Amino acid sequence: MGMSDRTSVSFFSLLFRMAALFLKRLTLQTIKMENTCIRRRLGKYVLQKTGLAEPSHVASAPRPSCLIHAEAFSTEDTQDKREKKKKNETAFRNVGRKINERIIQVLDEKGNDLGPMHRANVIRLMAEQDLRLVLRDPGAQPPRYQLMTGTQIYQERLRLRGMERAEPKPGPTLTKELTFSSNIGQHDLDTKSKQIQQWIEKKYKVQITIRKGKTTEEPEDKMEELCNQILQTMPAIATFSSRPQPIRGGKAVMCVLRPLSQKEENACRSALGTQRGDALNRGNGNDGASDALHQ
Known part of the structure; x- marks a missing residue:
């Protein structure tokens, strides 16, 4: 056999091996792809069978969050119904x-x-x-x-x-504040007393702070007397919510006035009316006695 023949045999032998190797790889790849497809189809089939086998109410059950929300909503509805029922009763x-x-x-x-x-x-x-x-x-x-x-x-x-509808609706009680010195003049005191009375008539509380004057000869109880004097200018409409008490180390006195309640106002007017009637009767008796003396 010549040299050329041996080369040809080697070439064809190598070509045959390469073709065999390619066919082997192709076969393995085809088998792998087929196995993958089979597994996918088998998985879908199993899932479909499992879904069909489960009861319909389990498949349509809501999520836990929906259940919790529904329970809370039903509880509120029940509470509202109870409150309405109690109100109607x-x-x-x-x-x-x-x-x-x-x-x-x-x-x-x-x-x-x-x-x-x-x-x-x-x-x-x-x-x-x-x-x-x-x-x-x-x-x-x-x-x-x-x-x-x-x-x-x-x-x-x-x-x-x-x-x-006729009953007054209770509302927050507001407080007005007023501060002045104890050496205030009578005219200014009367003006402030009228202002306090207007606030009282509008159902305000009034916090009064009286500072001690600079006069050293001022009586110790002058600030407290001024508080009482202001209260006496508005009989049958106001009283002390907080009586005069010293503050700032005794350098001032503070008190709080409040409007009388309806019950207190009626009782006070009744007492004032009784006092006026007694005074009138005493006046008539004195006149009668004087007439008798003149006769």
Whole structure:
């Protein structure tokens, strides 16, 4: 065999090996790709089967956050309903046939006492006379109810609503402050007393601070006397909320005036009226005595 023949055989042998190696790699890559596709398809199949096997209510269950929010919302709704129910129970209303007690005290539509009655008899009386039943006194033993017509209930609600609107609504009490010296002149003191009275009439509290004057001959209790003097200018409308007391090491006195309550104001006016009547009677008696002496 010649040299050229041997070279040709070696070349073809190398080419054959390379082709075999390429085919082997190609086969391995194809098998790997097929295995990957099979695993993907098998995974999807398993997931589909698992999803179909689970109950529908489990698959549609909400997230825990939604559950927590829903529970909180339902709790607030329940609390609001309870508050509205409690408010309605205390309001003036027709209780209908829902009578919780077996024996109740009954008033007729004119306010006459019908005495204790069984709830069955009350319901029958309501049906016979076309009346409604309202709770008047839940604290009584037995609880007191009244039979009323629809018109009476409407008028009573209007009356209670008018009373509620007429009641003054409580608000924050504001405090005015006033400071002056104890050697103040009488004219200036009268001016400040009028200003304090105007504030009191507007339902303000007034904090008065009186500084000790520079005069060394001033009495020790002059500052306290000025506080009392101011209060005496407004009888039946003001009193001390805080009595005069020394502050700043005795260099000043502070007191607080407040308006009288309605009860205190009525009592004070009654006392003033009694004093004026006694003074008038004494004056008339003296005149009568003098007339007798002249006769």
